[in-house]
Amino acid sequence: MSLVRKPAPGFKSVAVIDKEFKEISLDDYKGKWVLLFFYPLDFTFVCPTEITALSDKNEEFQDLNTQVICCSVDSKYAHLAWINTPRKYGGVGDINFPLLSDLKKEIARDYDVLIDDKGRALRAVFIIDPFGKVVLEIVHDLGIGRNVEEVLRSLKAIQANYDTGEACPANWQPGDDTLKEDPEGSKEYFSKHA
Numbered sequence: 001m002s003l004v005r006k007p008a009p010g011f012k013s014v015a016v017i018d019k020e021f022k023e024i025s026l027d028d029y030k031g032k033w034v035l036l037f038f039y040p041l042d043f044t045f046v047c048p049t050e051i052t053a054l055s056d057k058n059e060e061f062q063d064l065n066t067q068v069i070c071c072s073v074d075s076k077y078a079h080l081a082w083i084n085t086p087r088k089y090g091g092v093g094d095i096n097f098p099l100l101s102d103l104k105k106e107i108a109r110d111y112d113v114l115i116d117d118k119g120r121a122l123r124a125v126f127i128i129d130p131f132g133k134v135v136l137e138i139v140h141d142l143g144i145g146r147n148v149e150e151v152l153r154s155l156k157a158i159q160a161n162y163d164t165g166e167a168c169p170a171n172w173q174p175g176d177d178t179l180k181e182d183p184e185g186s187k188e189y190f191s192k193h194a
Helices: 047-056 058-063 076-083 107-111 146-163 187-194
Strands: 011-016 020-025 033-038 066-072 099-101 122-127 134-140
Touching: 011 076, 033 146, 047 058, 047 066, 047 146, 058 066, 058 146, 076 099, 122 146, 134 146
Parallel strands: 033 066, 066 099
Antiparallel strands: 011 020, 011 099, 033 122, 122 134
16 A cells, blocks of 8 residues: 555664764654655665665755655664775765664565565655655665656655645656646536537
8 A cells, every 4th residue: 555645654763874873763854855765785786876876966855855864674784884885896985864774674664665575675765745744655676776867856846746736747847837727728628518
């Protein structure tokens, strides 16, 4: 069952932030947008490409009042080792957001992305609005890396919808027209031709 339009499950766990361990919770980010990004495991092949792509775009997310949080079932020590490993050797190097440890697998389970028999999470993205409600959920299998540009575009579209109350059509980009409730007078047309 999708979490979209429902309150985001709360969490509290230890993350690595600026190479230090710190307990964080979803409540710490009330009033901000949150991009919660699940990935399967540290020290794998696809995951570092996603984490580094997110880190390289983090300033754009921050400009949109959005906190990126990446989460996997690895320990805080594995996260720290991965951060301390240079990118050219399969690490993520310095990153600009928390890497959250879900060692007990409770967060992945609460967001319904845990693969029980594998003991790791699917690739998943959740955008949580400043009021704590899930407004976007993308979940897919392990072998496909996500497009960070599309995640960023989706966030901008959601925020535009919140700001204007208008809908964003397919392939919408910032600066494009949004759709009014009745963009072409369709209600009037159908009432005359019904």
